[in-house]
Amino acid sequence: MAEFEFAVPTSADTFARLAVELHDAPGVEETVDAVVQFALQALNCTYAGVALHSRGSRANIVAVTDPIVADIFERQISTANGPLVVALRDRTTILIRDTKVDDRWPEWAAKVAELGVRSVLDVPLAIGNGAGPSVGVLGLYSPDADAFGQDDEAIAHILARHASIAVASARHEETMAQAVDARKLVGQAMGILMERFDVDGDRAFAILKRYSQDTNTKLRDVAQRLVDTRKLPH
Known part of the structure; x- marks a missing residue:
């Protein structure tokens, strides 16, 4: 598993080095592991995970930094309801500032709050700008309310873009x-x-x-x- 120790985690040099790490990863699993570990250091999150989508099948949980993330993902995948599902379907970023007050997915949010997670940021991993299902979702979680600011969102989108390309490349190489x-x-x-x-x-x-x-x-x-x-x- 890749480890990142950078003095300035949001610098261009950091993302350049991340790109090298992702390019050198031998497969999809190693690629997404590098992504979630980097997210913990570059973003204001305590937990992170990646779920990937394959055409004709439901999303699969492929990397989590804590079992809590797997629980959060599975609750949405099994019911086809929640911010992760919307992020996958619509290729849109979903920000929940506080699971205790957000009313878009009340039942799911209440259970997530019980797990100790207050802030959620789901960023789609997608190739290209066209319509259609995304490759997956990078999920970021914090026990603090309103944990993700504009800088976090901007960094998360850059990370997601790197991850999207790396995952697509790893999948293609595995298929070949x-x-x-x-x-x-x-x-x-x-x-x-x-x-x-x-x-x-x-x-x-x-x-x-x-x-x-x-x-x-x-x-x-x-x-x-x-x-x-x-x-x-x-």
């Missing part, structure tokens, strides 16, 4: 790596079929594809089964 692994796996499975049944590559691929369609199983999973067991699915 998975695609390469899948091609290698299918190639190994084809080699087994070619040797066992004395067929050419086109025929071997057709066999894998047929089993994939007949069993409603991903081609990669059919190949994995064949490589692991030397048998095709029934």
Whole structure:
């Protein structure tokens, strides 16, 4: 996990060094870990977390600095209601100055206040300026009422922009790596079929594809089964 110790946490040099840290992170998990740790030092917050959204699925909690954040996130994700949900859907920043008096999500706010959180700042992580769901949300929390000022919001937006680009890049690299692994796996499975049944590559691929369609199983999973067991699915 990355650690940041800067004398002036809001300087341009700080964000430049953060960008390097995010670029060097090996995956999405490490990337968002660096983001939330930086948020604790650069912003007036006690807790921080990141929830990411994938198309066709609900948001996932991927990094928190305290179990309280996971609780706050889960209460919203499970009910599809709360500032995090709105930030994701509308790509808009949500500021709650005091959970004890804010009336936009009264039931949720009351439970969050019981956890000892008074101020909430949810900033969307998004790529581009167009409409559509955002990549995720950076959630910032403080036990103090009215903890986040204009400077905090400005810094949070800069951090969110860095995080958005880094997360998108990490996701793309992971997807590419998975695609390469899948091609290698299918190639190994084809080699087994070619040797066992004395067929050419086109025929071997057709066999894998047929089993994939007949069993409603991903081609990669059919190949994995064949490589692991030397048998095709029934």
